[in-house]
Amino acid sequence: MKHSSSPTIRDLPVEERPQERLERLGASALSDRELLAMLIRSGTARYDVLAIADELIGSAGSLAGLLRWDSSDFLQIKGIGKIKALQLSTQVEIAKRMMRSERIADLILDEPQKVWEYLYPEIRSDTVEKVWVLCLDRKNKLIRAEAVTSGTATGSLVHPREVFRPAIRHGATALILAHNHPSGDPSPSGADLRVTKKILEASKAVDLEMHDHIILGEPEHCPNGTGYYSFSDAGLIG
DSSP: OOOOSSOOGGGSOGGGSHHHHHHHHOGGGSOHHHHHHHHHOOOOSSSOHHHHHHHHHHHHSSTGGGGGOOHHHHTTSTTOOHHHHHHHHHHHHHHHHHHHHHHHTTOBOOSHHHHHHHHHHHHTTOSSOEEEEEEEOTTOBEEEEEEEEEOBTTBOOOOHHHHHHHHHHTTOSEEEEEEEOTTSOOOOOHHHHHHHHHHHHHHHHTTOEEEEEEEEOOGGGSTTSSSEEETTTTTSOO
């Protein structure tokens, strides 16, 4: 762990320690490192809790960067053991679900651009492909967004049953399939074309409308500058 020049808990006057400041001033008054220190709760004989918080922020790049972490990432930080890593990854997932719920409210997904705008914050820093199923009602309102697979850096294939399971469970009448290309270029591969055709055909058998399959990328790496590829716009779903 890098040694922080910031004061440790023991260096601070009692009234300036995170818990005391939290009680006196409220959570909004705490810095990012102090908020993390409150979640971590305690350090070890070798690693001060504020130093651990500093290392977390430094390694993730920012407090928001921790939203991309799972328990294995937290375990790489000195002073964090298995139980604490699981607790922190759980808190990250709670934060992500709260953010998703807020963004879902009355969200109508009736064009590819809206799908890209909705999912881009989730996938912008992913180094592997993830496949998402967006469950819709009859008016194209988003009922539920669910990641169904996470693959390797070179590709992720999805079986129809993995796509239809969340859609049926949540009472959707239609769905949009989406996945990211970590390279940033959303141009479809041969495998993307084959999987889309397979799922489109299977959707008819289970009486679910497949509105689109959207590949998510980065505008700067996209041939048309949009940041996504829509199979519907390309005339491959209709």
